[in-house]
Amino acid sequence: xxxxxxxxxxxxxxxxxxxxxxxxxxxxxxxxxxxxxxxxxxxxxxxxxxxxxxxxxxxxxxxxxxxxxxxxxxxxxxxxxxxxxxxxxxxxxxxxxxxxxxxxxxxxxxxxxxxxxxxxxxxxxxxxxxxxxxxxxxxxxxxxxxxxxxxxxxxxxxxxxxxxxxxxxxxxxxxxxxxxxxxxxxxxxxxxxxxxxxxxxxxxxxxxxxxxxxxxxxxxxxxxxxxxxxxxxxxxxxxxxxxxxxxxxxxxxxxxxxxxxxxxxxxxxxxxxxxxxxxxxxxxxxxxxxxxxxxxxxxxxxxxxxxxxxxxxxxxxxxxxxxxxx
Numbered sequence: 001x002x003x004x005x006x007x008x009x010x011x012x013x014x015x016x017x018x019x020x021x022x023x024x025x026x027x028x029x030x031x032x033x034x035x036x037x038x039x040x041x042x043x044x045x046x047x048x049x050x051x052x053x054x055x056x057x058x059x060x061x062x063x064x065x066x067x068x069x070x071x072x073x074x075x076x077x078x079x080x081x082x083x084x085x086x087x088x089x090x091x092x093x094x095x096x097x098x099x100x101x102x103x104x105x106x107x108x109x110x111x112x113x114x115x116x117x118x119x120x121x122x123x124x125x126x127x128x129x130x131x132x133x134x135x136x137x138x139x140x141x142x143x144x145x146x147x148x149x150x151x152x153x154x155x156x157x158x159x160x161x162x163x164x165x166x167x168x169x170x171x172x173x174x175x176x177x178x179x180x181x182x183x184x185x186x187x188x189x190x191x192x193x194x195x196x197x198x199x200x201x202x203x204x205x206x207x208x209x210x211x212x213x214x215x216x217x218x219x220x221x222x223x224x225x226x227x228x229x230x231x232x233x234x235x236x237x238x239x240x241x242x243x244x245x246x247x248x249x250x251x252x253x254x255x256x257x258x259x260x261x262x263x264x265x266x267x268x269x270x271x272x273x274x275x276x277x278x279x280x281x282x283x284x285x286x287x288x289x290x291x292x293x294x295x296x297x298x299x300x301x302x303x304x305x306x307x308x309x310x311x312x313x314x315x316x317x318x319x320x321x322x323x324x325x326x
Contacts, residue, residue, distance in 0.1 A: 018030075031213060032184065035146075035167050035169065040143070040145075041122045041125040041142070043140075044140055049139075052142060059119065060236050060256060061119075061254050078182065079221070082178075082179050096196045096197040121234075122229060122231055123170075125141040125288045128322055131322055138291060138292070141320065142284055143285040144283050144284060145285055148283035150234055153260045154258065169219065171226075181220070212237050215235060261279065261283060281311075281312050288319065288320045290322070291323070293322070293323065
């Protein structure tokens with residue numbers, strides 16, 4: 001059984017990808033957040049891969065406990081810097097403009113009060129730096145369909161009030177590309193028929209939507225030094241009655257959100273499970289087992305293929321083909 005967004009006025013998509021949300025009876029598209037439509041390759045350990053397939057869930061970790069603790073601050077600062085020059089060129093005093101200015105003024109405080117939760121992946125399964133950093137020995141790399149949404153496990157029904165970000169984002173590293181992206185997002189956020197203006201007019205969750213969009217924007221910006229990661233991200237923002245999960249790490253206790261699978265329905269809506277004990281399978285397209293190459297890789301491919309099939313994932317399992325000894 002599925003609970004579909006068609007009866008709950010939640011997210012929809014065009015061609016299974018472009019996200020919309022229903023506001024005041026009308027479907028309004030999201031601003032262009034540089035969506036990633038291809039496969040999202042999530043690097044993890046063998047133990048991590050086992051848990052993902054066995055439990056049909058992924059984990060989005062709090063940005064407050066990321067490898068680079070200053071990463072979110074970097075995004076906040078870039079957004080604030082570009083806003084100053086953008087505002088000088090756009091001095092309008094429409095409700096959407098004023099609403100955006102208020103949000104930018106308090107963006108740093110908002111992010112510290114409610115850090116977004118991030119699931120990281122890459123655009124390629126053949127990145128040596130990712131195998132070395134996240135493989136934990138030989139490791140695994142799971143390919144996820146970037147056009148299929150994930151949902152926060154434990155929430156009642158579809159996220160229809162800006163409660164999680166609807167698709168994968170491509171991380172931007174180049175300074176000039178970051179400035180152009182931020183400027184374009186500001187332009188779209190204040191459009192007279194856009195998402196925020198429509199939400200203000202309909203008096204429907206405008207604050208949640210604006211925070212969601214700004215969290216998405218902040219999370220898509222990283223220092224150029226990290227460009228080799230070729231990162232894409234799925235980002236969720238916390239709902240007040242969410243029950244967080246926690247895991248230990250070398251950096252401390254990490255809060256995280258559990259993400260489950262959905263189905264893209266033929267009418268463009270999103271299908272969700274109505275029974276938490278029967279999760280939908282994740283949108284896994286393929287799995288790579290990590291280095292080293294040779295006979296051990298052949299054995300690991302065979303055993304991973306058998307395990308994936310036993311969990312309902314009839315997908316290609318391949319060797320990374322990287323000449324690296326962990």
